[in-house]
Amino acid sequence: MDGLDEAKPLLAAEESAEDGSEQELYLDKVKNGKLYLATFAAVLGPLSFGFVLGYSSPAIPELLRISNPWLQLSKDEASWFGSIVTIGAALGGLVGGWVVDKIGRKLSLMLCSVPFIFGFTIIIAAQSHWMLYFGRILTGVASGVTSLVVPVYISEMAHERVRGTVGSCVQLMVVIGIMGAYMAGLVMDWRWLAIASSVPPTLMLVFMCFMPETPRFLLSQGKRREAVDALRFLRGPDAPVEWECARIEGASQNQGGTVSWSDLKDSTVYKPIVLGVLMMLFQQLTGINAIMFYAEIIFEDAHFEKSDVATVIVAAIQVVFTGGAALVMDKAGRKVLLILSGIIMCVSTTVFGVYFKLVSERHSNSSVVGVPTQTQDLVLAQSPADLTWLALSSMGLFIAGFAIGWGPTPWLVMSEIFPVRIRGWGSAICVLTNWSVAFIVTKTFQNLLDALTSAGTFWLFSGLCALNVVFTVFFVPETKGKTLEQIESHFRGNHPT
Known part of the structure; x- marks a missing residue:
């Protein structure tokens, strides 16, 4: 019996290697x-x-x-x-x-x-x-x-x-x-x-x-012929799509057609839901809305005559770095980009906090008794000018950091981690979390500024960015190069090589 038990992992490894070569x-x-x-x-x-x-x-x-x-x-x-x-x-x-x-x-x-x-x-x-x-x-x-x-x-x-x-x-x-x-x-x-x-x-x-409709949804509805036709459309005439169709069918045999509350005990259900919700939560808590809120003011401080042109520049930075992330996503992996993104945003929000702290200190130091009011106003208006480079660089760094990782990746991972039978409502919970937190952060941002000051608010976001790096390291699985069925197997506790 012991010999048979010892042979099982070897057989599983051989089957996994054979499947990988196929x-x-x-x-x-x-x-x-x-x-x-x-x-x-x-x-x-x-x-x-x-x-x-x-x-x-x-x-x-x-x-x-x-x-x-x-x-x-x-x-x-x-x-x-x-x-x-x-x-x-x-x-x-x-x-x-x-x-x-x-x-x-x-x-x-x-x-x-x-x-x-x-x-x-x-x-x-x-x-x-x-x-x-x-x-x-x-x-x-x-x-x-x-x-x-x-x-x-x-x-x-x-x-x-x-x-x-x-x-x-x-x-x-x-x-x-x-x-x-x-x-x-x-x-x-x-x-x-x-x-x-x-x-x-x-x-x-x-x-x-x-x-076409997606092959996995068609198979979940018992429409095998339509699924094969969809795969043939998507994979080209030379691919033996019957093999992929059979693989998807084999992986989905153990999935029930309906979802009940008892399914929440299943690790392939509750683990992806918790992961997806937390990723959407951390995405909004990075402070992206706060940075965009301050963008126009910062560009005005930098003496851009047209703030509407400045917003185009901000959007262009997002496009360039999001495009870069798309090109390397399947080579670098999701996890690496999330960690790099979190570190960059942590550093940039820290610097942002330093910028606002220096500006506020200069304002308070400039408010000297006996200085005419108009002169004080002029000092307050001009004092941040030599620090504008700090604000501009930290804002550009933050937007680039967000674009390479925490912008696109949570949405990508959300689409990969749910079994087909819960993909709809599991994704719905994630989307609801994302937009609800976005609304809360947007509407309470001014309250945070009043309670913590601008510097304190951005240092809070910095701490949250550091926390999402820790979260990524310990809890986010790497899904690069894995089929959706292999990702589901990971949450079940099986880790095929």
Whole structure:
């Protein structure tokens, strides 16, 4: 008996090695052209999402000074116009979790283009504040559904050699959309900008008509012939797709068709949920919204004449480094990029805190009794000028750090870690967490500044960035090069070599 027990690990290792060689031979025959085409069609959704996020920045200044009293926004109303999207997105995340499992990934993507288009149409035709708000909520709902469905769709289509790269394109297209809205806002008024923003979701609706449903969802619905056809479309004519189809079927045999509360005892359910929720929590607690909040002020201190041009520069930094992350994601790995990202953000937020501390000390030292008020005001206005390089460099470093790791990776990992039977509502919990925390951080940021000062607030974010590095080192598994079934096996406690 002892001899048999000792032989089991050896047999398992041999089977794993054999499977690995088969996997490599199969992937060598795969053609990725149509997979990239399907990915492009899907990521038009995140591009639309990016236009939604970027729309408020150029539109709000116009709506603040518009002559029409029915449309003119106060500062408080403008704040809600910008932030109400997050409420709609949180709702969209919940709706998306149900829809994606009921009607499938492809149809969910096609349907979510509708609130994008209707939302922008309502903004274009707006004659009152409530129409502006309602349009923003609709586009927020569409954004929430998109942020859930697109990563799931791409991860279930892609194979392990390119899943990191194509999965990272989700965040890349978001930041391209933000930059596109900023650039279009330089030459368009708010109504024409809304028209331009409705183009990407319209294209997504058209293109997705010609794309397949994901093979894993089709197999979960018992549609094997359609799954084989989808794999043949995605892998090319030379790949023996029956082998991949059988592998997916074999891995999913032990999964039930429905989910109940008792499933929370299953390690392949509760471990991914906890991991996904914590990653979304840490993403928002890095302070990304705080940095973006201060961006315009910092550029004004740097004597940029046009702050709207400065926002385009910020968005361009995000695009460049997010694109870089997409290119190296399948080579460097998710974990390495998360750790590097967390360290960079920890350092940059620390420096940011030092900047605000030095500025506040200089302000207090400049407030000398007997100095004329106008002279004091001049000193206060000019004193940070020689420290602007510190603020600019730390802001650029932070945005680059966020873009290479904690920007795209949580969304990618979310799409990889859930078993197919809970992928919809598991992702919904993650999306709801992300958008809820985003709203809380945005709305309480001013309270943090009042309680801790600017320096203290950024040092708090620095500490949280350090904490997410520790979290990554000890709790985030590396998913590079693994099939979705192998990742599920990891959470079950099996670690195939």
